[in-house]
Structure formats: C-alpha cells, structure tokens
Amino acid sequence: MSVEVYYDDDADLGLIQAKKVAVIGYGSQGHAHALSLRDSGVDVVIGLPAGSKSRPKAEEQGLRVLTPAEAAAEADVIMILAPDTAQRGLYTEAIAPNLAPGKALFFGHGFNIRYDLIKPPADVDVAMVAPKGPGHLVRRQYVDGKGVPCLVAVEQDASGTAFALALAYAKGIGGTRAGAIKTTFKEETETDLFGEQAVLCGGAAALVQTGFEVLTEAGYAPEIAYFECLHELKLIVDLMYEGGIARMRYSVSDTAEYGDLSRGPRVVDARVKEEMRKILSEVQSGEFAREWIAEDDNGRPNFAKWRAEGAAHPIEATGQKLRSMMSWVDRPITETA
Numbered sequence: 001m002s003v004e005v006y007y008d009d010d011a012d013l014g015l016i017q018a019k020k021v022a023v024i025g026y027g028s029q030g031h032a033h034a035l036s037l038r039d040s041g042v043d044v045v046i047g048l049p050a051g052s053k054s055r056p057k058a059e060e061q062g063l064r065v066l067t068p069a070e071a072a073a074e075a076d077v078i079m080i081l082a083p084d085t086a087q088r089g090l091y092t093e094a095i096a097p098n099l100a101p102g103k104a105l106f107f108g109h110g111f112n113i114r115y116d117l118i119k120p121p122a123d124v125d126v127a128m129v130a131p132k133g134p135g136h137l138v139r140r141q142y143v144d145g146k147g148v149p150c151l152v153a154v155e156q157d158a159s160g161t162a163f164a165l166a167l168a169y170a171k172g173i174g175g176t177r178a179g180a181i182k183t184t185f186k187e188e189t190e191t192d193l194f195g196e197q198a199v200l201c202g203g204a205a206a207l208v209q210t211g212f213e214v215l216t217e218a219g220y221a222p223e224i225a226y227f228e229c230l231h232e233l234k235l236i237v238d239l240m241y242e243g244g245i246a247r248m249r250y251s252v253s254d255t256a257e258y259g260d261l262s263r264g265p266r267v268v269d270a271r272v273k274e275e276m277r278k279i280l281s282e283v284q285s286g287e288f289a290r291e292w293i294a295e296d297d298n299g300r301p302n303f304a305k306w307r308a309e310g311a312a313h314p315i316e317a318t319g320q321k322l323r324s325m326m327s328w329v330d331r332p333i334t335e336t337a
C-alpha cells in the first residue's frame with residue numbers, strides 16, 4: 001500500500017490566507033502553528049482561558065489573544081491545540097456553541113475524534129494537520145526554511161474542500177516543505193500513540209536509562225555511562241535520520257556493527273516484540289485512552305509519581321553537569337524558534 005505525499009507545489013496557501021484561524025492553546029504545537037501561520041500571511045487569533053499562563057507569551061509575540069469561546073466565534077478555522085485530556089471539556093464549553101455551518105474544526109492529533117470524546121455536528125469540516133515532531137522543532141525548522149513532515153486527514157468533508165484547506169494549513173506551518181501524507185484520524189492516532197509509547201519516548205527513554213543503570217551498577221563512571229548511552233545516541237540517530245540504519249552501520253566500526261547485528265536482537269527480543277504488540281492492542285481497543293482519561297480525571301497521581309521518579313534518576317544530574325560544559329548542546333526551548 002503506497003501513501004499519497006503532498007509538497008509545497010500541491011498546496012494553495014491562498015485557501016488558508018482567505019480564512020481567519022483560531023489557534024486554541026499556545027503550548028508546544030500552538031505557538032509553532034500560530035507564529036508560522038502568521039509569518040505565512042494568515043490572519044491568526046489565539047484562544048486561551050483568562051488565567052492561562054501562556055497568555056503573556058502569546059501577547060509578547062504580538063498575537064491577539066481572546067478566550068477560546070471568543071476566538072472560536074470569530075474564526076472560520078478552529079485548530080484545537082490544547083492538551084488532549086482538556087479538549088472534550090473545552091469543546092463542550094467554548095467551541096461547540098460557536099460552530100456554524102461552513103466552519104472548520106482542525107486537530108493536531110486525532111485522539112478526541114478517534115475515541116469519540118468529541119462529536120462535531122455534520123455541517124462543519126473536521127480535519128487534522130499533525131506534525132510528526134515536537135512543536136518547538138516545528139517552529140525552528142520553519143524559521144530555518146525547512147519543515148517537519150505532517151499527517152493530514154479529513155474526518156468530515158461538509159464543504160467539499162476540507163482536504164485542500166488542510167493542505168493549505170500544512171503549507172502555512174512548513175509541513176509541505178518536507179511532505180504531507182494523507183491518512184485517517186484512526187491511522188494517525190493509533191500509530192502516533194504506539195510510536196511515542198513503544199519507540200520514541202517510552203522505548204527510547206527506558207533503553208537509555210537501563211543501559212546507564214547497567215554500566216553504573218557495574219562500577220563504571222556515570223559520566224562515561226552518560227556519554228555512551230545518551231549523548232552518543234543522538235549522533236547515532238542523526239546518521240539514521242540522514243541515511244537510514246544502513247548509513248549508521250556504514251559509519252560505525254565493523255566491531256560495532258558486528259555487536260549491533262549479533263546483540264541487538266537479544267536486547268529487543270521476541271518478548272519485547274510481544275509487549276509492543278500488547279501496547280498496540282491497548283491503543284487499538286481504546287484501553288489506553290480510557291486509562292489516560294481516567295488518570296487525568298483523577299488528578300494524575302501516577303503521572304506525577306512517575307514524572308518525579310524520572311526527574312530523580314541519576315542520569316539527569318550527571319547529564320546536567322556534563323551539558324553545562326557544552327554550550328552548543330543545551331539550546332533553550334523558546335516560543336520563537
């Protein structure tokens with residue numbers, strides 16, 4: 001099965017420039033979308049609750065900030081970039097009352113539509129522009145003249161032009177520079193959740209921490225363990241990013257490559273693959289979504305505990321000390337680029 005990939009020449013920026021866009025939320029994705037759309041000549045307004053701590057940031061960046069309800073009332077296109085767990089309440093209170101035929105409801109991730117937490121009326125477009133990367137890098141790449149690939153999907157095409165509008169939006173944030181892939185809310189949601197849990201965030205973080213623990217528990221210096229298991233991982237992944245696993249294997253020594261080929265499958269073995277399948281089935285069945293929504297409704301006790309445990313892991317203190325010696329590594333996350 002091959003996918004349809006769209007680039008800058010396939011998208012008409014004029015379609016989104018002709019609309020007023022409300023970006024609801026000004027966090028990792030919200031600031032990136034809003035600033036890049038504005039720089040692409042789009043009329044953007046931000047929607048944030050009155051007491052939101054993101055308000056000063058958005059205002060300092062020269063953006064007009066209203067409440068979510070006011071922004072949704074003004075806009076033709078409403079992009080919801082609040083946390084996934086906040087979206088259903090936000091939708092009921094502020095967005096739904098301000099929808100009207102001909103408007104478009106956009107998402108940066110399909111969670112709330114895929115799991116039926118939000119059910120929009122039939123007379124609005126429902127589409128998704130989901131960057132495949134963290135928001136601060138979405139913005140940084142746009143500013144650098146590059147782009148982060150996006151997934152684009154239409155759940156409901158009331159206007160008949162929802163896909164073209166979503167593609168225009170993707171162009172406005174730099175996504176079509178790298179490629180926008182046509183998909184569905186279901187496919188985006190399930191692959192995104194699986195990827196962040198099993199590979200990108202959960203799998204990678206656990207691999208790094210466990211490698212660090214094995215070396216330091218065996219008596220090796222934490223600094224050496226840090227460089228070996230975390231710092232150098234970026235350099236290795238950079239090679240994969242540029243030329244695939246094959247380029248990484250070309251660049252490392254034959255000794256490393258033999259160790260990779262003979263030992264890698266012992267680390268990520270059949271049991272790990274089976275656990276990954278289990279994680280995917282929890283995503284597909286909605287079990288993960290139900291668990292996460294319940295955890296949030298309950299005040300996030302496990303989330304807070306696990307987050308604190310992660311922050312207290314010895315690799316963090318070691319890394320902080322070493323990164324302070326490398327001015328080029330700790331590039332601050334900003335709301336501009």
Ligand SMILES: NC(=O)C1=CN([C@@H]2O[C@H](COP(=O)(O)OP(=O)(O)OC[C@H]3O[C@@H](n4cnc5c(N)ncnc54)[C@H](OP(=O)(O)O)[C@@H]3O)[C@@H](O)[C@H]2O)C=CC1
Nearest residue numbers: 025026027028029052053054081082083086108109134135
């Ligand atoms: N983080 C990422 O890079 C990616 C995120 N996504 C998706 O993008 C969406 C946004 O995620 P992310 O950028 O991480 O979110 P963040 O947590 O970084 O930011 C959330 C923003 O929404 C605001 N907010 C919180 N509650 C409400 C509310 N009830 N009404 C309006 N605004 C609110 C927050 O304000 P305050 O400062 O006051 O808390 C903040 O400005 C999610 O759907 C996520 O899955 C998709 C791809 C990547």
Ligand SMILES: CC[C@](O)(C(C)=O)C(=O)O
Nearest residue numbers: 131132133134192196200
């Ligand atoms: C990998 C995590 C992510 O899916 C992302 C940056 O794409 C997220 O939800 O933040």
Ligand SMILES: [Mg+2]
Nearest residue numbers: 131132133192
């Ligand atoms: Mg993602």
Ligand SMILES: [Mg+2]
Nearest residue numbers: 109192193196
């Ligand atoms: Mg995600």
